[in-house]
Amino acid sequence: xxxxxxxxxxxxxxxxxxxxxxxxxxxxxxxxxxxxxxxxxxxxxxxxxxxxxxxxxxxxxxxxxxxxxxxxxxxxxxxxxxxxxxxxxxxxxxxxxxxxxxxxxxxxxxxxxxxxxxxxxxxxxxxxxxxxxxxxxxxxxxxxxxxxxxxxxxxxxxxxxxxxxxxxxxxxxxxxxxxxxxxxxxxxxxxxxxxxxxxxxxxxxxxxxxxxxxxxxxxxxxxxxxxxxxxxxxxxxxxxxxxxxxxxxxxxxxxxxxxxxxxxxxxxxxxxxxxxxxxxxxxxxxxxxxxxxxxxxxxxxxxxxxxxxxxxxxxxxxxxxxxxxxxxxxxxxxxxxxxxxxxxxxxxxxxxxxxxxxxxxxxxxxxxxxxxxxxxxxxxxxxxxxxxxxxxxxxxxxxxxxxxxxxxxxxxxxxxxxxxxxxxxxxxxxxxxxxxxxxxxxxxxxxxxxxxxxxxxxxxxxxxxxxxxxxxxxxxxxxxxxxxxxxxxxxxxxxxxxxxxxxxxxxxxxxxxxxxxxxxxxxxxxxxxxxxxxxxxxxxxxxxxxxxxxxxxxxxxxxx
Amino acid sequence: xxxxxxxxxxxxxxxxxxxxxxxxxxxxxxxxxxxxxxxxxxxxxxxxxxxxxxxxxxxxxxxxxxxxxxxxxxxxxxxxxxxxxxxxxxxxxxxxxxxxxxxxxxxxxxxxxxxxxxxxxxxxxxxxxxxxxxxxxxxxxxxxxxxxxxxxxxxxxxxxxxxxxxxxxxxxxxxxxxxxxxxxxxxxxxxxxxxxxxxxxxxxxxxxxxxxxxxxxxxxxxxxxxxxxxxxxxxxxxxxxxxxxxxxxxxxxxxxxxxxxxxxxxxxxxxxxxxxxxxxxxxxxxxxxxxxxxxxxxxxxxxxxxxxxxxxxxxxxxxxxxxxxxxxxxxxxxxxxxxxxxxxxxxxxxxxxxxxxxxxxxxxxxxxxx
Numbered sequence: 001x002x003x004x005x006x007x008x009x010x011x012x013x014x015x016x017x018x019x020x021x022x023x024x025x026x027x028x029x030x031x032x033x034x035x036x037x038x039x040x041x042x043x044x045x046x047x048x049x050x051x052x053x054x055x056x057x058x059x060x061x062x063x064x065x066x067x068x069x070x071x072x073x074x075x076x077x078x079x080x081x082x083x084x085x086x087x088x089x090x091x092x093x094x095x096x097x098x099x100x101x102x103x104x105x106x107x108x109x110x111x112x113x114x115x116x117x118x119x120x121x122x123x124x125x126x127x128x129x130x131x132x133x134x135x136x137x138x139x140x141x142x143x144x145x146x147x148x149x150x151x152x153x154x155x156x157x158x159x160x161x162x163x164x165x166x167x168x169x170x171x172x173x174x175x176x177x178x179x180x181x182x183x184x185x186x187x188x189x190x191x192x193x194x195x196x197x198x199x200x201x202x203x204x205x206x207x208x209x210x211x212x213x214x215x216x217x218x219x220x221x222x223x224x225x226x227x228x229x230x231x232x233x234x235x236x237x238x239x240x241x242x243x244x245x246x247x248x249x250x251x252x253x254x255x256x257x258x259x260x261x262x263x264x265x266x267x268x269x270x271x272x273x274x275x276x277x278x279x280x281x282x283x284x285x286x287x288x289x290x291x292x293x294x295x296x297x298x299x300x301x302x303x304x305x306x307x308x309x310x311x312x313x314x315x316x317x318x319x320x321x322x323x324x325x326x327x328x329x330x331x332x333x334x335x336x337x338x339x340x341x342x343x344x345x346x347x348x349x350x351x352x353x354x355x356x357x358x359x360x361x362x363x364x365x366x367x368x369x370x371x372x373x374x375x376x377x378x379x380x381x382x383x384x385x386x387x388x389x390x391x392x393x394x395x396x397x398x399x400x401x402x403x404x405x406x407x408x409x410x411x412x413x414x415x416x417x418x419x420x421x422x423x424x425x426x427x428x429x430x431x432x433x434x435x436x437x438x439x440x441x442x443x444x445x446x447x448x449x450x451x452x453x454x455x456x457x458x459x460x461x462x463x464x465x466x467x468x469x470x471x472x473x474x475x476x477x478x479x480x481x482x483x484x485x486x487x488x489x490x491x492x493x494x495x496x497x498x499x500x501x502x503x504x505x506x507x508x509x510x511x512x513x514x515x516x517x518x519x520x521x522x523x524x525x526x527x528x529x530x531x532x533x534x535x536x537x538x539x540x541x542x543x544x545x546x547x548x549x550x551x552x553x554x555x556x557x558x559x560x
Numbered sequence: 561x562x563x564x565x566x567x568x569x570x571x572x573x574x575x576x577x578x579x580x581x582x583x584x585x586x587x588x589x590x591x592x593x594x595x596x597x598x599x600x601x602x603x604x605x606x607x608x609x610x611x612x613x614x615x616x617x618x619x620x621x622x623x624x625x626x627x628x629x630x631x632x633x634x635x636x637x638x639x640x641x642x643x644x645x646x647x648x649x650x651x652x653x654x655x656x657x658x659x660x661x662x663x664x665x666x667x668x669x670x671x672x673x674x675x676x677x678x679x680x681x682x683x684x685x686x687x688x689x690x691x692x693x694x695x696x697x698x699x700x701x702x703x704x705x706x707x708x709x710x711x712x713x714x715x716x717x718x719x720x721x722x723x724x725x726x727x728x729x730x731x732x733x734x735x736x737x738x739x740x741x742x743x744x745x746x747x748x749x750x751x752x753x754x755x756x757x758x759x760x761x762x763x764x765x766x767x768x769x770x771x772x773x774x775x776x777x778x779x780x781x782x783x784x785x786x787x788x789x790x791x792x793x794x795x796x797x798x799x800x801x802x803x804x805x806x807x808x809x810x811x812x813x814x815x816x817x818x819x820x821x822x823x824x825x826x827x828x829x830x831x832x833x834x835x836x837x838x839x840x841x842x843x844x845x846x847x848x849x850x851x852x853x854x855x856x857x858x859x860x861x862x863x864x865x866x867x868x869x870x871x872x873x874x875x876x877x878x879x880x881x882x883x884x885x886x887x888x889x890x891x892x893x894x895x896x897x898x899x900x901x902x903x904x905x906x907x908x909x910x911x912x913x914x915x916x917x918x919x920x921x922x923x924x925x926x927x928x929x930x
Contacts, residue, residue, distance in 0.1 A: 057926040099634030223799050225807075229929060237925070240656035241762045243684060243918050244663035358744065410664040427670050508648040510626050521652075525802055530893070 008075035009470070010384030013375050017393045020438040024240060024408025025253075025400055030249040031196070049251050062234040063255065065144070069230060070213040070259070072148035078205040078214075082197075088160075089167035089199025092288035095297040095306075102310050107443075108495035110516070112217030113535055114154050116523060117313030120320050120532070122146075123225045127316055133191050142226035147218070153309045155212055159204030165450060169234040198270070207398070216401045218524055221523075230543030231256050232401040236253050244409060248519040253404045256524045257396075264392065339533035344500035350534050354541065357515035360429060361497035364436035369490045371437065375392030377474065379445070383461065398442040402435075406506035409435055427509050427555055436504040440493035448494065451485030452478070487553055498542050584810050604708050609807065622718065622856035625864060629660045629675040630765060631847075631883040639876055643867055648861040654800070655681070655765025666690070671853040673864050677723065677847035678765045680772065680913035685850065686716030687914065692851040699869035699890070702882035707889035712910065719849035719867045721877070722843035722905055723768035723886035726758065726767035726817035733815035734830045741815060744774070745839045747790050757804050757813035761929070762921050766819045772841035775920055778909035784923060789833040797928045808833065819845070821885040824898065841906030847886070890897065 021351050032049060056228055076341045087395070118141065140146050150225045174196075178188045212358045219233040224287045229237075231252055238248035288528035291298050324336045343350045375394055397405065413434075414426035425431045455478060479486065515538050522531035626649045629636070633796055642650045651661070651671070655678045661672060662685065663696035669690070672764070674684060685691050693714045700711070700718060712718040721800050730740045735755075747756055759767040775783030787795075798804050801819040805826055808816055818826075820842070823835050851861045867873050871892040878884050880895060885896050885903060895903075 056922075058929050061929045123810070124812045125806070225803075225930065227797070237762050240660050241921055241925075243681070244660050244661070245918075344697075406666055407660075410661075414665055414668050414670075416668045426665075505653070506664075507660065508651075508652045 006380075007384060009374060010378045010382055010386065010390070013371075013390055014386060016371060017375070017390060018442075020434060021393050021397055021405075022108070024412050024438075025257075026404055027398065027408040027411040028246065028252055028404050029250045031246045034252065035259075046247075047365070049247060052255070053251065058229060059234060059252070062229045062231050062252070065257070065454050066213055066227055066231040066256075068144060069148060069151060070209050073151040073212045074144075074205050074209040075157040076148065076152040077208045078159045078201060078217050081156040081161075081162045081204055082201055083209075085160045085163035085167065087298070088288070089164055090288055091291035091294065091298060093291040093295045093302070095302050098289075098306060099302055100305050103160050104155060104492070105310065105314075106157045109256055110217055110496065110499040111154060112221055112516075113317065113499060113539075114313040115150070115221035116531075116535075117316040118150050118223060119221050120316040120528065121312050127319060131319075140195075142222070144228070147222065151212055151215075151218060154218070154313075155208045158207035158211060159201070160202045161248065162204030162207065163197060166197055178213060190308060202267050202270045205459060206263050208397070209263045210398050213259055213263075214398065214401055216258065216403065220297070231259075232403075234499050235401055236403050239407060249404060249407065249474060250434050253400065257400065259395075317532045317535050319532075320528050321403045322534050323529065332442070335359050336529075339529035340537070342530055342539055343533055344377070350515070350518055350537070353513040353515045354386040354514060354538055355427070356543075358540075358545070360432045360436055360514070361494045364440060365490045365494035368437040368440040368444050368493050369486065372441060372448050372493075373474070373479075375445045376448030376452050377442070377478075379449055381457055394445045395442045397438050400437040401498065402439070402503040405435065405438065406503045409503075409507060426507070429512060431507050431508060431509075432504065433516070435507060436497040436500060439500050439503065441497065442499055444489045447485050447489040448482070451482040455481050456463070457530045483553075491549060495542055495546060498538070562698035566736055601718040602852070604754065614874070621859050624918065625653065625672050625857045625860035626670060627673045627675055627864065627911050628662065628671045629652075630655050630658055630677065631893070632877060632881050636880075640864060640867055643870070643873070644863045646862075646863055647792070648860075648864070650823065653765075653791050662690075663787055669852050669854065672852055672857045672861045673849060674852070675720070675847070675868070676765060677845045678768070679717075679846040679848050679907075680700050680917050681770065682848050683712065683908055683910040683914040684715050684917065686712060686714065687911075688854055691716040692853050692855065692858075694862075695851070695862070697866045697869055699866050700888035702788040702871060702892070702893055703888060706887070706905070708776040710907070718865060718869060719846040720847050720849055721874065721886040721887045721889050722844040722846045722907070723766070723883070724820040724844040724903065724905060725766035727823050727842050728836040728838055729816045729818045729823045729826070729833050730836070731808060731811070732834050736834045737834065740834070740836065740895055742836060743840060744815070744817075747795075747817075748786070749813075750793065751838075752793065752815055754796075755813055756790065756793070756794070756817075757796040757798055757807050758813045758817040759801045759804055760797050760924075762925050764819075766801070768911065768917065768921065769845040770843045771910045771924060772920060773906060775810065775916065780916070780919075787924065789929055816906065820899075820903075821883045824885045824896070827898075835900070837900050837903050839904070841904040844887075844907040844908075845846050846907060900912065 033045070053063055074259050086101065102528060119126070122141040123129075126138070128134045141150065154432060163403045174187050174192050178192055179185075183191070213230075214232060215230075216232040216236065219230045222228055223233060235256070238245045238252060265434065307489045321333050321339050322337065324334045324338070376388060379391055379394075381388060385389070409431055410426055412422065413431055415426075418424040425434065459477055459481075460473050463477055468476070490508050499516050504516050505520065508514055508517055515534070519531050519534045519538070522528075522534060574705060574717060590625045624647045627636070630653060635879055637648040640646065650751075652656070653661070655676050658674070658676060659678065659681050662669070662671065665671070674682065674685070682691075686693070692718060696715050697718060703711070707722070711717075712723075720834050724926065728741055728744075739751070741749065745750070758770070761767040761771040771783075771787070774786055778786055795805070798807060798840045801822045804813075804816050804818050805822050807813045808818075809831055810825065820835075823833070825837065826833050826836070849856070849865055851865065855861050871888075871890050874888040874890055874893045878886070878888065878893065885899050887903065
């Protein structure tokens with residue numbers, strides 16, 4: 001009975017993942033083999049298209065750029081994130097909490113907004129040139145090394161979180177033994193501590209690589225000033241160039257998925273070689289030591305670092321929203337609140353778009369949380385045969401460009417026969433909810449799995465022996481224990497869905513504008529003031545909602 | 561450990577394969593079966609929408625008219641509702657986004673009317689059988705002689721106006737009037753090295769009509785030679801026209817082939833630029849409107865086309881619209897006062913431009929990354 005129950009949950013999770021992620025993705029790739037299949041047209045595709053990537057200059061360049069950007073960013077961001085996490089876990093200093101907050105802010109803020117911020121800052125006629133007179137910035141940023149630098153500053157949080165989480169517990173007995181045997185501090189770090197951290201480093205690196213190589217926002221924003229085609233961007237142009245070539249998009253997506261597959265394989269291989277079941281009863285929660293005389297230095301460096309990673313991309317948006325003209329610079333005469341007034345003007349579509357986006361993100365966060373709980377439960381406690389498969393597909397949407405998933409969603413949810421059973425979801429807001437859930441699954445499940453790993457199965461088994469059902473065990477034992485993680489996961493999912501651009505821009509129903517589409521349209525029309533003001537107001541409201549929910553639920557948690 | 565890994569890999573592969581076959585099977589078998597089952601049901605019970613649409617299409621509309629467009633999204637619905645009483649929903653996006661949606665929805669279109677300044681792409685929709693054929697609006701009689709030439713043989717679409725996809729624009733502070741290029745041929749002159757920019761035909765809707773005119777006039781080889789010489793001369797290609805505006809304003813470039821509304825907007829913003837209409841003509845981007853073949857709202861759709869060919873409507877677009885610099889397609893409409901009186905538009909034949917669209921765009925995209 002018990003295995004049946006667990007398998008039932010396993011199958012349920014598999015089916016939902018299939019519908020939300022695998023089927024739409026497969027639909028796009030099927031286009032390569034059978035281009036007309038979704039229009040009722042059986043005809044074999046041209047498989048030679050698969051080899052064109054080695055012939056067409058644009059595709060070759062895109063592949064090359066993606067690999068260079070992906071590898072460069074992975075190396076730098078993993079080092080940066082690892083070093084920061086090590087410092088943060090070992091020493092306490094003022095403003096350290098700000099670093100944690102910034103890391104979350106960077107994960108939640110969509111890359112197109114970060115990238116727009118960097119473009120506003122660094123482009124010719126941007127803030128760096130106009131305000132600070134730093135003419136060198138433009139050429140330094142808009143070249144491959146510069147883009148890797150920007151990417152590193154946006155993606156290091158994945159490595160940071162992963163490594164930081166791994167340092168939560170430490171088992172000093174091994175290090176003590178080594179020191180007693182005469183090893184130097186460095187040898188201990190090199191031969192004991194570092195190897196124990198390797199799985200976390202690899203996991204962080206893999207996340208950075210996948211998120212970088214699948215990132216569409218940065219190349220899209222950068223393309224406005226500098227030509228740097230990447231795979232997601234070429235997929236975008238294949239889908240958005242008349243005559244539309246979904247088969248080409250399918251081929252390019254195939255290579256993207258292949259690259260991600262390689263990254264995952266490397267990660268699993270590396271992790272298999274490291275033993276990480278070292279936690280024992282003697283494990284202690286690691287507490288950062290006071291930094292002492294280095295506190296001032298660490299605080300200063302931290303603030304400088306935050307001024308760059310948060311100050312530039314977010315600050316550029318804020319500045320732009322109060323400038324009359326971009327070229328006017330920081331003069332009193334050039335400051336205005338006009339753009340904010342425009343937002344609340346009667347003809348403005350912003351508030352409507354914002355309310356739509358908040359609604360969709362809210363529903364998606366709640367449903368996604370329920371589903372994420374199921375996925376994590378299966379991954380953590382069940383013996384389900386296809387556990388590994390579920391694990392892989394629960395992170396795929398992190399890497400697949402939203403436009404690809406969006407097109408897949410149209411194929412899947414716009415078939416005539418669905419109308420007869422009331423499931424023709426394309427053209428309704430529900431499709432945005434589904435897509436938002438798909439986008440939020442990786443973050444939710446990663447956080448849930450991390451939290452559940454700390455709750456031993458024995459607690460649940462004990463309750464089961466007393467006759468508790470699966471639902472009651474989850475409700476009365478598991479959920480209270482991981483409440484904090486549930487809250488974080490739900491809020492992270494909410495925050496990231498509000499601004500999710502790529503999926504929105506292809507799926508929004510008639511007369512149903514959403515916030516990211518409104519913002520992007522303004523950016524495209526070079527209405528920077530309006531776009532920045534909309535970004536600032538939108539982010540402010542989202543952050544307020546997140547804080548309010550935190551305050552309400554966390555306090556309740558403390559009281560109970 | 562090793563066997564575990566293999567088993568895992570096998571699982572993924574197996575699941576993937578199963579998914580693929582399942583997906584293929586679903587796609588079609590599902591489609592036809594359900595369709596047939598429904599058709600059978602409708603005989604005895606309530607008719608489905610589809611059955612009704614074919615029976616009563618001529619008399620009744622089944623929903624709200626949905627128009628896919630790339631400009632005028634904020635003003636067109638109220639104007640249309642006021643003029644005809646029909647409700648109107650718009651899906652706005654850039655030309656590429658709209659065409660992509662139309663293509664993805666091919667099996668089950670959600671649009672009734674498409675209205676874009678991308679005549680070759682819409683011609684392509686007509687040629688692949690997605691547009692209503694052989695219906696001609698009464699107001700076609702209003703068309704100017706220039707516009708009449710764009711109506712296709714099978715009356716797939718009507719032109720509602722044309723604008724210059726590119727006029728010559730130069731920065732007065734950087735280039736003296738006597739040194740400025742006067743014709744498109746001047747763009748390859750070495751004295752303008754690294755000074756010129758234009759929009760990307762793969763992404764900006766009006767940029768393909770611009771490029772295709774050269775390819776048609778000079779033939780394919782001549783077109784390639786011409787644009788290669790521009791690229792060798794340091795031509796910069798930006799995704800869209802607003803990006804070209806930005807580059808001009810920031811001083812990254814000092815000369816551009818720029819879409820006319822963008823050019824006049826810059827001038828009206830007191831940017832130091834001057835506009836030149838070349839004597840050989842500015843390649844035109846023609847905005848056309850077409851009805852979807854199986855539209856469920858034929859009456860409203862036809863009313864919308866008539867409405868677009870009404871001189872009052874076109875005057876309102878010029879007076880209130882955001883893309884207000886264009887040459888109207890019907891008589892009795894005044895273009896913007898400050899639009900050049902000698903504005904000469906030229907356009908490549910739509911069927912030729914449509915047939916060569918893929919090849920020209922691919923060539924262009926590949927050249928510009930080299």
